[in-house]
Amino acid sequence: MSSFIPSRVRILAALFGASLAVAPLAAQATPSLLIDVDSGKVLIADDATKPWYPASVTKLMTAYVTFRALRDGRITPQTLLTVSANAVAQAPSKMGFKAGTQITVDNALKMMLVKSANDIAVVIAEGVGGSLPQFVAEMNAKAAELGMTGSHFDNPNGLPDPDNYTTARDLAVLARAILLQFPEQADLFKMPAIQLGNRVIKTYNKLIDRYPGAEGMKTGFICASGFNLVGVAHRGNKRVLAVVLGTSSGRERTEAAALLMEKGFQQSWSIFGSVSPTVDSLKNEGGTPTDMRAQVCGPKRKTVASEADDDGDASPNGFAAAGMTGGVKMTGASLLVNLPPSMAPVPVWVGPTPSQAAIDAAYPPVPEKKGRKAASKKGGDKKDAAKQDASKQDATKPDTAKKDASKKKPDATAEATPATPPAAKPAAKPAAKPAPKPAGSAAPVPAPRPAN
Template sequence: MPSLRLPFSLNLGALLLAALLGLSPLAARATPSLLIDVDTGKVLMAEDATKPWYPASVTKLMTAYVVFSAIRDGRVTADTLITVSDVAAAQAPSKMGFKPGTQITIDNALKMMLIKSANDIAVVLAEGVGGSLPNFVNEMNVKASQLGMTGSHFANPNGLPDPDNYTTARDLAVLARAIILEFPEHEEIFRTPALRLGNRVIRTYNKLIDRYPGADGMKTGFICASGFNLVASAHRGNRRVLAVVLGTSSGKERTEQAALLMEKGFQQSWSIFGKMSPTVDSLRNEAGTPPDMRAEICGAKRKRVASEADDDSEPSATSFAAAGMNGGAKITGASLLVNLPPSMPPVPVWVGPVNDQAAIDAAYPAPQQKKARTAKDKSKSAPAAAAADPKAKPGAKPAAKPAASKPAAKPTTSADASGTAPAAKPKPKPAAAAPAPAPAPRPVN
């Protein structure tokens, strides 16, 4: 059959899907989504699936694929020790926070990267497996090319913001399917609900695990520019489906949308394309620049700070009527999520070659303590005081300050590194109200 070309074919599919599912115009707005059958690669649903997008931490699926390939090729083993570098330790959160010089096995590093979504550990894996960060990133792009991920380019192994780190829902489905089919021996990592590091339990950001029946992976992602992303898989009986949801406004919304997509996929007779379903490989990626979702996701109008852990927003309005349902009742994403019995206890991870609490404690930098000012420190301020008052005699005590009324507001500037507070600035003249300050930087993952 001829290859399906965009945008016409998939846009038509999106319109049909909206009509079938009764989506409101708001719910049907175009952020990328894709549903495929894992075994056949058939596309069951697609909406803007070939549109460029920032992957955020879903990038770590490619990092994992390269590491799995290195293990398969005998370049490293699961027990190979790799070292936290200064570059790795300097990565932005979410991260494990180990100090430079800490060693971790590749197996433990993979679990920390995929479950905790640790940005520092992604760099540790890249440097340890690739020999250097640039070498590993190059290998990521080589693998992407070999897989036919024509709409993807990787600039780092963790998905932290970079304009040269982009992909499509179609490419992510190709990658995730390759991981499932080529490396079934690593499938348990993706369905792990939590890790245990010493006395600390670290839970997965994938809220489908142990909540959506049959969910077995794979990876979440979030930065302000991308919105909330999720690649998710589930199996029931002899069928396995894979959903990609990109650019939602909250973690809750991405979870519910993915659950709805996969639930629809388990209805054996359903496909937006019917018997003419294309394969995911046949979709053609669009050129262009990924949209920047920052204003919508992390703008001042948002009621709460957006973060990877956001799972408390209003439920998604998306729903569908399942086959055989009477009375017009519809299934929502929230109704598909339940608290299932834990599929497994938290999986232990550690630093070093063996599990040792002392080694775990030593892996973290010592907490910084505020240094108390000594008499020597105080004496250092005397020359500065003398310079400020040329009439002061050497060795004379500073004159008592005249009583003054308490200022209306405490200055926001803090003491400098020596512990001496900066001099007060003259009170400014009243001015027109300034615009609200820009929101603080959001956590990324």
């Protein structure tokens, strides 16, 4: 497909020969898509067929493949998975368990989806698929089965890789399949937090317990992708699904998604009217994914970009829409409120049953840092980790040329999330304080990459 004129109008024109005039939702030309979950009808589409790096939204496909394995009886929720050296070597965000630690499939899914743990995504892939390459092959087979023609996966966690790409359209197809095929798994995507021992780990999805009706899904971030979000919300008898890709901060993606959803709940408002296409009918473009590194992680940014970035001033783009409340301009920020917790933090554990001793044993010993005062540790560790992650990411540029799989080395780029692995004894640490980074995570062990 050609470039959009704006994109929402051209998608419809290309598919149906129609022409509509519509004001853009925001000044930022990055992909967004809103669909009705039950019917699959497209309500808003902006560059929705454009190739993009998914980042940790990749974990939706990892979850989907795991759900299929559960339904087929290959595994059970209580099946124990073992943390490998390859999993330990993954860049943050991660749980930080040492090699040999065992966790159940059920707990692994909760850790992967709430913490967005890259090490646990590999644990799931190796345990469910038999090997990492076999699981990745299954990811791509399931993507083809779902009609995700603009997607390819090269890892289960979304860490930087030029062969890991998708489109907003494909992510909506995948998310809708999860919602319709596996309704029993819905709670996994709406958890506001998990609790491991005394440590509470909150979700990165700031729509949960802030946007009325939000029912979760998944966020993602690497410098090349910008800030991504797939979210679903339910109100009355209507359920809408929003995909927002490539914003420059966590706050922007949250506000943009909230505005998309709010428009979807306005019964009298529609871009496409009676000729609305379905998400399956949208045709993906080819080409190379856009690289957002300069805009999102470039030297002009005042703060270190991270997955946890959902603070600070409102977006300069405004993320505002007119005509939603009788012509009154509405901002994404105005739609977000502090709602009562929808559920308490969900307990997770290592091993087959809850045990504080097992949690303590799951972490490698943390060496003492000499010459640093306790006070500086509290404020400095998180900043240091964020700077290290960002510097790694800035130094790693996506290579659009495919490399021989046997020569590939793991990308040391982190998700630019401040590393907050728990201490050896999480119970002794306050819930809201990140602990020092576990020993051994600073020097990843090279791991085999899945074949193309």
